[in-house]
Amino acid sequence: MNVAARGFSLAMRAVGRVSALLPDGRHDPLSGRPGEIGRDIARLDGPAKVSGGIRYTADRVPARLAYAVTVPSSIAKGRITAVDSSRALAAPGVVLVMTHENAPPMKPTGAYSTLRSPVAAAAMTLPIMNTDRVFWHGQPVAVVVAETQEQAEHAARLVEVSYAAEPAVVTMSDEAAHTPAHSVLEESKTVVGAPHAALADAAVVVRGVYTTPPEHHNALELHATVAAWDGDDLTVHDTSQYPYGVKEMLAKKFGLPPERVHVLAPYIGGGFGGKTTAWPHVALTVAAAGLAGRPVKLVLSRAHTFHMTGGRAPTRSRVTLAADTGGRLTAIVHDALSTCTTDEFAEAAIVPSRHLYATPNLAVHQRVARVDRIQNAFFRGPGVTPGSFALESAMDELACRLGLDPLELRLRNEPARDPVSGRRFTSRHLREAYRLGAEAFRWDERSPAPRATRDGHWLVGQGMAAAINPDAVLVAAVRLRLHADGTVTIHSSTNELGAGTSTAQTQAAAQRLGVPMDRIRFLQGDSDVARTRIPGASAATTTLASAIWNARDRLVRELLTLAKGTDSPLAGRRPDEVETRDEGIFTTGGRGETYWRILERAGREHVEVTGRSAVPYQTVKRGTSTYGAHFAEVRVDEDTGEVRVSRWVGAFDGGRIVSPRQAASQMRGGIIQGIGMALMEETLLDERSGRIVNAGLADYHIPTHADVPDIEVRFVDVPDPQTPLGAKGIGELGIVGVAAAIANAIHHATGTRVRDLPITADKLLQHDGRLGVR
Amino acid sequence: MSGHIPVRLHVNGQAHDLSLDPRVTLLDCLREHLGLTGTKKGCDQGACGACTVLADGERINSCLTPAVQCDGMEIVTIEAMANDELGTRVQDAFLAHDGLQCGYCTSGQICSVVAMLAEHRAGRPSAVTEDLTGPAPLTDVEIRERMAGNLCRCGAYNGIVAAIREVTRT
Amino acid sequence: MREFAYLRAADVAEAVELAGPQGKYLAGGTNLFDLMREEVERPERVVDISRLPLSAIEPLPGGGLRLGALARNAHVAADDRVRRRYPVLARALLKGASPQLRNRATVGGNLVQRTRCRYFYDLTAACNKREPGAGCDALGGFNRTHAILGASPNCVAVHPSDMCVALAALDATVNLTGPDGERSVPVTGFHLLPGGTPHVETVLRNGDLITSVDLPPERPWHGDYVKVRDRASYAFALVSLAVLLDVRHGRTVAARIALGGVAHKPWRAYSAEEQLVGAAADEAAFDRAAAAAVAEARPLDHNAFKAELARRLVRRTLVELAGQS
CATH class of the missing domain: 3.30.390.50 (CO dehydrogenase flavoprotein, C-terminal domain)
Structure with missing residues (x-):
């Protein structure tokens, strides 16, 4: 293990010891109460979305706009020896060509991808377009700005770049691997007990190697940036999940005071982690707008979203499970390998193996191999998503070996405490999720033997898998303004990715303040509201709820101060004596008055407070995770190896569910992306050139309508006693375990085990070197 | 080179006389020239359906259609759906069944649904229609196949299918 | 996309004349326009034939059916005569592409659609089809989707059409007109194997325009x-x-x-x-x-x-x- 990894491990152990002394999370009085929270309503931004009325980044067409197109490198590693822009510059409509020779200096920033502070949004530290170095195939090496999109696209092909290529490493190997500093903020190597001795003594041992390929997010909205300078003021519309981080990054890169940089991103057309970090084109658009002296819009082509924004790194997991004859795990050993770049981020497949099952002996070790590829990115369920394919496939193999129902095997290994840290959970209702899911799926009707059911030439099978995802509360602040008419505006620097954040927060704020939902406006996506660090991590619901809770408390204090010394029934009351309800503040005895009356008496147009999220002690002190269980049915054509998913039930413990309709949609979305991961998704990189060859939606397949059955979603819906609203973040949970559930169902249908994603027809036909599902 | 081409487009009932670079797609024409940004660009290669609009009543990928080829055609985009009885019902059903998340593919999905229902009423078959000689009932399997040209990465497919079921029931 | 001259033809003869030897015919555009954007296709003249009166589906004397070259895939698949008498063709068409694409794509365009080999599309890759003599990166690259039959060391690309597979089974005939007049070619002889000239994909000569496809009288298949x-x-x-x-x-x-x-x-x-x-x-x-x-x-x-x-x-x-x- 290297120095950084050892240092991180020591720090984590210290945190572990100290954390026992921390307070628990504060109990949210709202968490169990009926009201707007948990009510089944349509998403509030829906009417605008179904009428095409939402303005996304690329929909901005400011006056004097010029269009930019990036030029990708055609080597994976080396040096640019010459750039000839003359033909491009001579093409009709071309405004400028920016290369490393004329780009303004852009100061490097830290890379968010490494998860180290400070945490500006930059995806990487590499000085793109301030160097002649080429770090990956497809790196932007020039930006062409022209009067029209068509002119820019054509001129971009006229830029002639010469290179001195160097040998590039694009595939991962054990030889080149090292232990990363951390694995999604957990240590990269952990040993509990004596796992290898346990393997030697075990009644049953299963071993498998499981691989997942590189994958790309492919949000339907293309990455886009529209940048406009006004003197030293910079306004940027960007497809960012993290507008505040983009503001910090641009301020640093261009040497501007942060207050001069305004980043706007209210609505994003899907992110899934791909828009968590700012890829190089963001700063390049800003630089090009500076050179052009006019607003510039850059929309990455679909191909360029593959070449110039990162995806999920490939993983290879060696998993060994040992159990006694009663099906109790005696050891879990999980060695995982993935890729990384200069800015180290590990797609840490070991994560679920640390937390999912009780075992006295455990060894997990994550390693990464540096490659000359674009920085790998966060992608829905970093680490847990590919890791759960490995662990949950292995559990199925163990169940088969033991002759035990796979659900029963999991129930027998449900832990009372975290298997590695020994910490208690804030809440864990996975057993209930298993029960809900199994019941809805009628799991008990499943025949135990593989290859037992057929329907014509379709072999039918059922499989299941567990899901886990760490829950995080991050940093956010909101500006809450109470108006004289009693309406409320809440401003936030977060944005709406489609998860339903704005709807859920309006519901929660309505109940928190005792105000009807139609009296609340939730405004989002402006970086200037407050320091807000929610780039992803399923953290928006609880973090914003925490900030709004704090804003409510401050508002009450402000209003009680206004009431002090007046004839208000609230005069002289302390905050802990009152509650917010019925559009005002009232004592438990029922004395009080409405918000507008307080403001009217004080002669105030409005009262504004800033609320900040609380330090999430509970997530440090105890394990806070979300849990779930997937039950899948597949049909496999015994002649062709084609797989169709025919039935699905997912049951989840995400604490209290704030906005059920949107929450269920989000779980379905995760499951559908998981179906894609299981059956069709793979970014193909030609090892000879380092180039991604299937950089498009015709070649990188994602599920269509026809690939997706009706998906039934159940929630345990029990509040977590220590989180804001009693809720836990569920945005990523849905995808975790899906690929394993499908692989397990395919095994049940056919008797064939495929350990290499995606499970395409050819793998079923050629499995184990012989041709035949038959 | 010949340069710009005069084109008359009828978009959502309004005539526009334009002079266009023949490279401009119908999609970019709508978005960048006419300010109708409800129609989205998801791939620019006919592989996602986000750019779906109706041209003379038929759904097409506006990203693969040169705008100059649409001279004289009647184009209908998402912006006109609120004035269309069926369009409004489809929009309402999308809301009721949460047939959307991020909203980016939604314009294309809704235009596609409106055209798909017309195709079905006209008796057009699909790849999953078992009996090609007669009309096919609009089962879930039929709906899914007929909507397969509209990708949704958020995965709102269940809600979209439910919305279509509702519209066809009423 | 490169700049090009956009020309509209009033009739077939004018189309052939406008196109000349180097021109490209633009029908539905679903393949050509995409390839032009990638600059795999770089025509200087593009003749828009989409308004020519070639979209009819008509019975032939003797019992066959003539599909106009500009008949849209969706319309052919929905045509009652095709559905009843040539269901294999209807099914092939319906399994191709998406409903939106089938509303634009034409019979003629489908016949001349080009391979989806990723190396053909990638201008930085070696491709004999795009640039004769350049080599073939698919041979040592990702070739899971490539040819197993009739390939050559120069090219292992596959034809992407579904419609043409059905037409081949039906022994359909392609009718052409061009600078040298009209002629007909059996569809099974219309497309060529790559051999040493993978850039030559069909028997079409420069300026040839597909006008229709004839389906022979049906048998009790x-x-x-x-x-x-x-x-x-x-x-x-x-x-x-x-x-x-x-x-x-x-x-x-x-x-x-x-x-x-x-x-x-x-x-x-x-x-x-x-x-x-x-x-x-x-x-x-x-x-x-x-x-x-x-x-x-x-x-x-x-x-x-x-x-x-x-x-x-x-x-x-x-x-x-x-x-x-």
């Missing part, structure tokens, strides 16, 4: 079109198959088998057909035919599964069709 792909819809074929079978009194009187996704052209499996005709319509014969269909297969690194897949599809489809007889 039992037919089907099956397609295996990487997802349930909206994807190109890994392997597809058009089969027409005429079984009477337990014997195969006539059979046609065409494979898609396996070769540079829609692949008629003549040797498989020979195994069937005159023989008993039983599983042994179907096994022999299925084996014959792929006997000449020469797999690449990643596509050996296609031969097995094709064999199984042929066998199963024959069994099913015989069962309907």
